[in-house]
Amino acid sequence: MKKTLVACLLLSLTSSLMFAADIKLLNVSYDPTRELYKEINTAFAKAWKARTGDNVSINQSHDGSGKQARSVIVGLPADVVTLALAYDIDAIAQKSGFLPANWQSLLPNNSSPYTSTVVFLVRSGNPKKIKDWNDLVRPGISVITPNPKTSGGARWNYLAAWGYALRQNANKESAATDFVRQLFKNVAVLDTGARGATTTFIQRGIGDVLIAWENEAYLAINEPGAKGKFEIVVPSLSILAEPPVAVVEKVAIKHGTAAVAKAYLEYLYTPEAQEIAAKHYYRPRLKAVADKYAKQFPPVSMLTIADFGGWQQAQKKHFDDKGTFDQIYQPRK
Amino acid sequence: MRARRNVLPGFGISTGLTLSYITLLILIPLSAVFLSTATGGWEHFRSTVTSPQVVASYKLTVGASIAGAAINAVFGLLVAWVLARYDFFGKRWVDAIVDLPFALPTAVAGLSLAAIYADNGWFGRYLVPMGIQVAFTPTGILLALTFVGFPFVVRNVQPVLEDLDEEIEEAARSLGATRWQTFRLVIMPTVLPALVTGSALALARALGEYGSVVFISANIPFKTQITSLLIITKLEEYDYTGATAIAAAMLLMSFVLLLAINLLQARSRRYQETS
Numbered sequence: 101m102k103k104t105l106v107a108c109l110l111l112s113l114t115s116s117l118m119f120a121a122d123i124k125l126l127n128v129s130y131d132p133t134r135e136l137y138k139e140i141n142t143a144f145a146k147a148w149k150a151r152t153g154d155n156v157s158i159n160q161s162h163d164g165s166g167k168q169a170r171s172v173i174v175g176l177p178a179d180v181v182t183l184a185l186a187y188d189i190d191a192i193a194q195k196s197g198f199l200p201a202n203w204q205s206l207l208p209n210n211s212s213p214y215t216s217t218v219v220f221l222v223r224s225g226n227p228k229k230i231k232d233w234n235d236l237v238r239p240g241i242s243v244i245t246p247n248p249k250t251s252g253g254a255r256w257n258y259l260a261a262w263g264y265a266l267r268q269n270a271n272k273e274s275a276a277t278d279f280v281r282q283l284f285k286n287v288a289v290l291d292t293g294a295r296g297a298t299t300t301f302i303q304r305g306i307g308d309v310l311i312a313w314e315n316e317a318y319l320a321i322n323e324p325g326a327k328g329k330f331e332i333v334v335p336s337l338s339i340l341a342e343p344p345v346a347v348v349e350k351v352a353i354k355h356g357t358a359a360v361a362k363a364y365l366e367y368l369y370t371p372e373a374q375e376i377a378a379k380h381y382y383r384p385r386l387k388a389v390a391d392k393y394a395k396q397f398p399p400v401s402m403l404t405i406a407d408f409g410g411w412q413q414a415q416k417k418h419f420d421d422k423g424t425f426d427q428i429y430q431p432r433k
Numbered sequence: 434m435r436a437r438r439n440v441l442p443g444f445g446i447s448t449g450l451t452l453s454y455i456t457l458l459i460l461i462p463l464s465a466v467f468l469s470t471a472t473g474g475w476e477h478f479r480s481t482v483t484s485p486q487v488v489a490s491y492k493l494t495v496g497a498s499i500a501g502a503a504i505n506a507v508f509g510l511l512v513a514w515v516l517a518r519y520d521f522f523g524k525r526w527v528d529a530i531v532d533l534p535f536a537l538p539t540a541v542a543g544l545s546l547a548a549i550y551a552d553n554g555w556f557g558r559y560l561v562p563m564g565i566q567v568a569f570t571p572t573g574i575l576l577a578l579t580f581v582g583f584p585f586v587v588r589n590v591q592p593v594l595e596d597l598d599e600e601i602e603e604a605a606r607s608l609g610a611t612r613w614q615t616f617r618l619v620i621m622p623t624v625l626p627a628l629v630t631g632s633a634l635a636l637a638r639a640l641g642e643y644g645s646v647v648f649i650s651a652n653i654p655f656k657t658q659i660t661s662l663l664i665i666t667k668l669e670e671y672d673y674t675g676a677t678a679i680a681a682a683m684l685l686m687s688f689v690l691l692l693a694i695n696l697l698q699a700r701s702r703r704y705q706e707t708s
Contacts, residue, residue: 166669191671247652249666289569289651292665296648304551306569420670421484429486429654 123156123360128178130165130252130343131295132316136380137182143376144367148360156360164293165252172196172348179352179361182345184252186210187411189346198350212342213368214382217400218260220333221301221310221317228308232335233264236309237282244300244307248419250292253341255419257311260339262418263403267337281428302326309333313341314397318381340402463684470681473674481667481675482682490660495686497571497659498639501578506632509586510624516587517594531587534580542580543648546573550649569651574659577645582635589631593624626698633694640687 129137141158148156161168161176165184172178173196183189186204193199204211222230228241236243246254258280265279266272284290288307291297298320301310312320314332321330345365352358367373374384378393390397408414418424470478481487516528534542550557550568557568567573597620605615643661650657660683667676 164669166671170668170671195671247666250662250669287653290653292647292652292662304547304568305553306551421672421675426486426654431485431655 121154123154123357124355125156125158125179125357125361125364126161126177127158127180127182127364128161128168128172128176129182130168130184131162131293132253132313132319133182133343134160134162136377136382139376139380140368140373143372144364147367147372148363154360156364158364164250166250172198177351177355178348179355179357180345180347180365182343184343185255185411186342186344186405187255187415188252189344190411192348198348199346200349203346204344206347207345207365208369209385210342211344211346212385213345213365214343214374214377214384216313216315216341216343216382217338217402218257218311218335218341219314219317219338220335221312221320221330222308222333224329224331226331226333230309230333233261233283233337234268236261236286236311237279238286241286241309242288242307243283243286243309243311244289244291244297245287245311246294246297247290247292248425251294251297253294253313253316254297254311255414256313256339256341258418258425259405259408259414260335260337260403261311262424263339263407264335264337277424277428280424284428302330314383315381318396334398334400336401338400338402340404342405466677466680466684469677470674473678477674478678478681481678486654486658487660487663487679487682489655490658490663491682491686493571493574493657494640494660494683495690497575497578498636498642500575501582501639502632502636504575504579505582505586505635506628509583509631509635510590510628513587513590513594517591518599532584534583539581539642539644540648543577543645546577546580546645547649550576568649569657571657573649574646574657577649578639578642581642581645582638585634585638586628586631589627589634590624593627597623626702629694629698633691636694637687637691640683640690 127137127141137158137160141160145156145158148154161171161178163171165188168176168181168183169188169191172181172192181189181192189199189203193201193203200206207213220230220236222228228235230236230241235241245257248254248258261280261283262276265276269275269279289297289300291300294312294316297310298312298316301307302320302323310317310320317332320326321332345368347358347361347365349358352361368377369385371386371389374386374389375392378384378389378396381396383397384390384393405411405414408417416423473481512531516524516531547554547568549555550560550573552558552561552568554568560567567576601619602615605619610618641661643659643665646659647662650659650662652658652662660679664676664679664683667673667679
């Protein structure tokens with residue numbers, strides 16, 4: 101009798117240990133998603149507990165997108181990565197083999213559960229009357245944007261400007277290069293990251309216009325102390341910025357977290373998570389949620405990265421050594 | 434060898450320890466830089482380190498670093514003199530403040546300098562209307578490099594001045610030396626080695642500085658981009674060999690500069706001893 105009791109006790113103890121496991125995930129992300137994932141992580145932990153009874157706690161790591169990718173390549177044990185552009189996750193796949201080359205087709209919408217777009221932030225009342233990209237190349241306009249070579253997010257800014265110029269000039273590439281050369285001549289400070297550029301524009305008071313992601317622009321104007329001092333201008337043509345997410349398969353398998361990591365990323369597409377994304381000013385993919393926040397996200401005509409032949413091609417042509425960005429700073433012969 | 438007795442025992446062990454420590458801590462990581470550079474091949478190295486944008490950054494970095502070290506040599510000597518020779522209220526505090534640029538994260542230094550000298554900052558709002566732009570110009574870079582190198586000269590020169598007896602100066606005066614002669618012929622020769630060492634350290638510190646400069650510089654190619662920023666830029670392109678190539682070039686330049694300073698110093702010392 102006593103023996104069976106002890107056995108029962110042991111059994112129940114081990115089973116409870118077995119079934120209410122404590123799982124840890126590491127989400128390696130880029131800078132501006134800190135607040136977004138803080139909220140998502142709490143919500144997912146609750147949903148996962150309700151579904152499986154397990155406790156999952158998610159650690160976050162934030163830094164520049166490219167720097168994070170390099171850390172994962174050399175062994176930062178990320179179960180999932182949520183970065184600013186597909187090029188950085190491509191680099192992880194190519195250089196480490198931790199995830200398959202076709203990672204971007206494993207989740208819906210190019211593995212980008214939320215999106216953003218590139219907008220202008222101007223000072224209240226728009227004193228310099230900045231309405232569209234061609235206003236940024238006017239003499240005497242001071243522009244703030246981060247360096248696309250050091251900031252992944254700023255590469256979307258650059259491509260939007262280039263794409264606009266290409267359309268305006270009947271697809272003549274030399275004209276588009278001249279346009280961005282003119283634009284960058286007006287750039288007063290070329291910060292290394294998006295947050296730095298926002299600080300330069302908002303805190304230091306430098307520049308007439310900041311080229312920024314929509315979510316960053318909203319965050320900036322809703323800062324206490326910044327209310328009423330700035331306004332957002334939507335250009336006639338912008339770009340669909342898709343920050344993608346992926347399970348770092350080999351690492352997750354080693355940690356025994358492959359299933360929960362996948363569920364975590366799939367959770368980002370649920371109405372709950374889409375609502376959280378919209379609250380943090382990212383454009384949701386789910387139509388029902390997008391409709392609800394339609395006032396916050398005006399319709400914009402957008403290019404996509406596919407218009408530039410995908411990230412591999414865009415990176416090579418514009419941002420690698422001797423690409424168009426290097427060319428526009430080269431002294432002209 | 435064995436017969437000779439040194440004051441400190443364990444010559445073999447301590448030398449072995451020193452060599453392995455230097456190897457582990459400095460030589461192996463630095464040789465990794467050169468090894469990684471070598472994987473890219475000579476042509477890649479040459480074209481990377483001589484590209485016009487990179488060359489422009491050397492000029493700015495080395496120029497601003499030398500200028501910063503020179504400013505620190507003058508004002509560092511002055512501060513060290515005041516701290517060594519005068520007693521005043523709050524001297525301990527000033528003495529401690531000298532070290533702050535060591536302790537402060539350089540990014541914080543850069544951010545606060547940028548905040549003060551920006552168009553809407555405490556100094557900037559008065560300087561900019563006068564046409565003096567500091568933030569986001571080469572002047573700002575010079576300011577940041579002077580800031581981070583400041584403690585080196587003071588900390589090297591101050592103990593030498595404290596050891597220098599005032600009586601020696603009095604003796605010089607009583608033998609008819611003018612103030613200038615006393616300074617030039619009596620004080621300077623004693624202080625010079627420490628002053629040169631301090632300035633060389635300030636120079637070396639400035640050459641590799643990154644954190645404080647990126648915040649106060651506009652980082653515009655060919656104008657205000659320092660070399661360490663270009664190394665980061667190469668890393669962002671996943672061009673590891675390109676990044677280490679520039680790092681290796683920078684390392685060589687720093688080494689040559691420091692070696693030249695050491696040789697000069699050794700030479701001037703010999704000259705003084707013989708004259």
